[in-house]
Amino acid sequence: MGQEIQENFSASLHQTLSACGDDSDFKGHKTITEIFGKLYVVGATSEGAESPLDVKLFDKATGKWLAPTILGKKPNSSTFHSGVLVTNDRILFLKADSSANEFSYFLEVDSKFVRERKDLLGGEVVAWSKGSIGDGPKPIVISGPSGVGKGTLINKLMKDFPSTFGFSVSHTTRAPREKEVNGIHYHFTEREVMETEIKEGKFLESALVHGNLYGTSVEAVEAVTDTGKRCILDIDVQGARSVRASTIEAIFIFVRPPSFEELEKRLRDRGTETEEQIQKRLRNARKEIEEGKEGLFDHVLVNDDLESCYANLKKLLGLDSMETSNKAASVDFRTPSSFTISRDAENNIVIDSQDTETKDGIPKKIVLDVSSVRGGAPGRTRGLTVSIEY
Numbered sequence: 001m002g003q004e005i006q007e008n009f010s011a012s013l014h015q016t017l018s019a020c021g022d023d024s025d026f027k028g029h030k031t032i033t034e035i036f037g038k039l040y041v042v043g044a045t046s047e048g049a050e051s052p053l054d055v056k057l058f059d060k061a062t063g064k065w066l067a068p069t070i071l072g073k074k075p076n077s078s079t080f081h082s083g084v085l086v087t088n089d090r091i092l093f094l095k096a097d098s099s100a101n102e103f104s105y106f107l108e109v110d111s112k113f114v115r116e117r118k119d120l121l122g123g124e125v126v127a128w129s130k131g132s133i134g135d136g137p138k139p140i141v142i143s144g145p146s147g148v149g150k151g152t153l154i155n156k157l158m159k160d161f162p163s164t165f166g167f168s169v170s171h172t173t174r175a176p177r178e179k180e181v182n183g184i185h186y187h188f189t190e191r192e193v194m195e196t197e198i199k200e201g202k203f204l205e206s207a208l209v210h211g212n213l214y215g216t217s218v219e220a221v222e223a224v225t226d227t228g229k230r231c232i233l234d235i236d237v238q239g240a241r242s243v244r245a246s247t248i249e250a251i252f253i254f255v256r257p258p259s260f261e262e263l264e265k266r267l268r269d270r271g272t273e274t275e276e277q278i279q280k281r282l283r284n285a286r287k288e289i290e291e292g293k294e295g296l297f298d299h300v301l302v303n304d305d306l307e308s309c310y311a312n313l314k315k316l317l318g319l320d321s322m323e324t325s326n327k328a329a330s331v332d333f334r335t336p337s338s339f340t341i342s343r344d345a346e347n348n349i350v351i352d353s354q355d356t357e358t359k360d361g362i363p364k365k366i367v368l369d370v371s372s373v374r375g376g377a378p379g380r381t382r383g384l385t386v387s388i389e390y
């Protein structure tokens, strides 16, 4: 079927579906996209703008409806949406009356991530991934042994550059320390719950560290990137390795202690762990420091004197002493309430407004270049390029 606009043949797909007994049960507007004999029907199961878009699957060969496992955050429905087959493994959905940050969602039906989850979960699997204009600033991954000062350095950055950086709040099964607040320092959770969520693909990475599960959820990173800030991840070396192997392009920094003795002193003086926990963390520290030398990291910082280490961190992140804003160049618009879509000669997707009235901030035409999109579920599909005509 290749590069075809779904709307061009949706009338015949609607007929096919009706003839087969359409029990997709969607309220209001729905779209149908055919990929290799399967019809992907997308709509909302309840009325109201906030109800999420759901996916139902009809297999033409068997005449049966299949209930796919749907991964990723579902887009909220809008009065109207349109689906475009981008490649045979993903459909791009464009929503009416939505902001630049909310108007595009990819539904992956056969990507690498979806195939992996199919093997794990069995049955049909699809995954949503929000489209992101441009690349946004690269996330920063900070690793290093327990007690080396990662948290201290990150807190300083967040305090000095509050509009530039946002912290990715991890999930963990470890018990909260006295001053830790759920949702700010960590999302404290139960092992069983977290294991299920890992299977469901809610995590970008997860690892067993010092006997507890830790993980970065897709949502934690997206909550930061949605604000236009640069995401900081405080994760262990295993986590850094997973992120390195993923589609996320990040900067990897390893923080080393000046000596093992000093590390032990800091850990003890912090006074947050039992003796048994301290021993476990020190044993793991030796291994982590060795792994930090392996070339996984772009930069290694020695945290001897805190102020000079912080100055080095700022330098490598390209920050001067002033508060700077590293916000991604933001494109601001709202999609029209109704539109048609087509392809132009360069194979760009063209959204033409069908609104009768012109309104401020709502373009007459939006041209989308999807030729260099990257990433995808779990997480964002980055690299959309837009040009706009008012």
Ligand SMILES: Nc1nc2c(ncn2[C@@H]2O[C@H](COP(=O)(O)OP(=O)(O)O)[C@@H](O)[C@H]2O)c(=O)[nH]1
Residues within 6 Å of the ligand: 142, 143, 144, 145, 146, 147, 151, 170, 171, 174, 205, 206, 207, 209, 210, 214, 215, 216, 234, 235, 236, 237, 238, 239, 240
């Ligand atoms: N892989 C992974 N590691 C994490 C995550 N969150 C925290 N960690 C790491 O888990 C380890 C223990 O963290 P924590 O219990 O807060 O102790 P602390 O680092 O000594 O303050 C540290 O190496 C963290 O970098 C996560 O989401 N994923």
Ligand SMILES: Nc1ncnc2c1ncn2[C@@H]1O[C@H](COP(=O)(O)OP(=O)(O)O)[C@@H](O)[C@H]1O
Residues within 6 Å of the ligand: 144, 145, 146, 147, 148, 149, 150, 151, 152, 153, 266, 267, 269, 270, 303, 304, 305, 306, 307, 309
């Ligand atoms: N350069 C430093 N010199 C002395 N103490 C430090 C330094 N950096 C951090 N600390 C202290 O060491 C302890 C561990 O730091 P923390 O940021 O909690 O480490 P991590 O997050 O890597 O486990 C804290 O009590 C902190 O105040």
